[in-house]
Amino acid sequence: MADPTPVIDDLRAESEQLDLLVGELGEGRWALPTPAPRWTVAHQIAHLAWTDRAALLAVTDHDGFRGLVERALAAPDSFVDAGAEEGAALPPAELLARWREGRAALDRALRAAPPGARFPWYGPPMSAASLATARIMETWAHGQDIADALGVVREPTDRLRHVAWIGVRTRDFAFGTHGLAAPAEEFRVELTAPSGELWVHGPEGAAQRVSGPALDFCLLVTRRAHRDDLDVRADGRDADTWLDIAQTFAGPPGAGRPARTRGGDHQ
Template sequence: MSETMPVIDDLREESEELDRLVGELSEGEWALVTPAVGWTVAHQVAHLAWTDRRALQAMTDPDTFRREIEKALAAPDSFVDEGAQEGAARPPAELLADWRAGRKALDDALRSAHKGARFPWYGPPMSAASMATGRLMETWAHGQDVADTLGVIRPPTDRLRHVVRIGVRARDYAFGVRGLTPPADEFRVEVLGPSGELWTYGPEDAAQRVTGPALDFCLLVTRRAHRADLAVRAEGRDADRWLDIAQAFAGPAGAGRPPKGAEA
């Protein structure tokens, strides 16, 4: 079995933070519409519960999970929404209990995974650490949708490092999913973490550079805010292009968020 990885602990803390936001909501508040078009608070939590179940299935029953991949390939633009719709139709208390139980089961599976094990996923196979990182990124992003809906300002934490890292590593995917050729050269990415530490990626002398606050970079790569509203800056044509299309998640990018003041 693998040693406990910090990212698993961070995933638990990220999930618990969102749980505190939704745990005491009324039925009417679960039905509030979030910035994701057509999705309520219930849809957001239902999506997380659905994806946690898929991650657990990938780790414990990979053959069955591979059949889920086939379903996703057959309906790439709708399979995620279908999972969220099904869960959101349930009573909020039942949905919340399901999400909590699924989180606990996945946490146990991640902590007991054998070192070096790889698990199937909708993209390349993933290690337990990568699986946890992906789940943390999604939990944070969908939690942001819920927080925005409820008018809650969440203080950023250094858990954002995981979101930054996956966003940086997904650079070539963001180009490729749009039919574009990824840049040949590495970029330099420098973002300032909430605790004041500078997180850096890529060669120091790279001609293409991206800089800014970690929170803004995470909002950008999860497509939770429009680039025009964020303090993320690019030097170089390729880096500038990347900031227009960056995404830290697999699948279609979606419409993203309009600039503040613009009509959705």
């Protein structure tokens, strides 16, 4: 059984990197709009604080988490936005403190989880490592929204391996969300990490293939950039379709980001 500690360590590091970006922001900059419609920088941090609390309940209070799921089912179109709105209405210092306290509590709970434990989530139950991986993906993706709002270019790290892994694992989900049958065969995905290492998923001889920089793949599957602006290549019709519809997050497909450039290489 794999030790989840390295994944939890990466979640802490990803959160701390984002904290450096927002920790010293003046109050007015918390109100800057981000690429997510109607969401400011404050909404993005409020959403992370809210989902950290949900994850903490999943680990420590199953009945409390069940109540969250029931409320989500009762208002599926407004549940996430309502949580972000509530947090964004707080003074920035209070919101920042709430986010820090919540993610620290989640960190402790994940590290104290019994080996092999699985926790309820909005989809299938998750292990401590899988839950931490999901939180890394969310923290990185919403951090990208904040970086874009602030005009900051973040230095990518090999923690992107977690985001890429979810991107690969959610292939069939993306097809299903669009009402398409998932391909029966595995795809080969070859990604160049920020460190230069090659990350590979799927059989070497697969007919359907995706390749490119890990950063670009992660921006694509989290729908933080348009495919035409990214250097991600598809070989094969099904792989090409996937790159148009890929998404790591639950819920219906969104519009995604508009393209900044044209003439992307869709093959």
